[in-house]
Amino acid sequence: MDIWRQWQDGxxxxxxxxxxxxxxxxxxxxxxxxxGLLCVQENINDRPSMVTVISYLNNLSLELPSPHEPAFFTLGRFMDPKVTNESSSNQSAKSSTLFSVNEIV
Incomplete structure (x- = not known):
């Protein structure tokens, strides 16, 4: 089970x-x-800056915002939207490749 589902399940x-x-x-x-979940939010404006990430990690008493479902969360994977729209035969050939929004794997 992936981290998002585990987070949701507590x-x-x-x-x-x-x-x-x-x-x-x-x-x-x-x-x-x-x-980590905040860093993969779909809306880039909801993602913390590196300065904010460092402050989150250095200050244990600081209350963090609640993350929302990550970008392109599908079946426990981050998928390129082009891959999810392809036919099943083409998709199965590419199913082992993980993508992020900016195509950096």
Whole structure:
């Protein structure tokens, strides 16, 4: 299950590496996950600047905005909208390629 669904379900710690064996600070992990989700918002104006990201990560008492569903969230993947509109035969050939909005993989 992907991080967005885990976030929505209230179980984001399920995405962590099991080798951590709860040797992490839950507040710090939540802050990192939430910051990451904020960085992939569909509306670029809703994404934090790097200065803001640094302040989020350095100040654990700072309350972050709630993220919305990430851009191009489809079946747990970030997909190029052109790929999702192609026929199923063409789409299956490209289904293993992940895209972002700005086409940087």
């Amino acid at each position: 179980t984001p710690f399920n995405t962590l590496d099991p080798n951590l064996k709860e040797s992490y600070d839950e507040v710090e992990v939540m802050k990192c996950i939430q910051t």
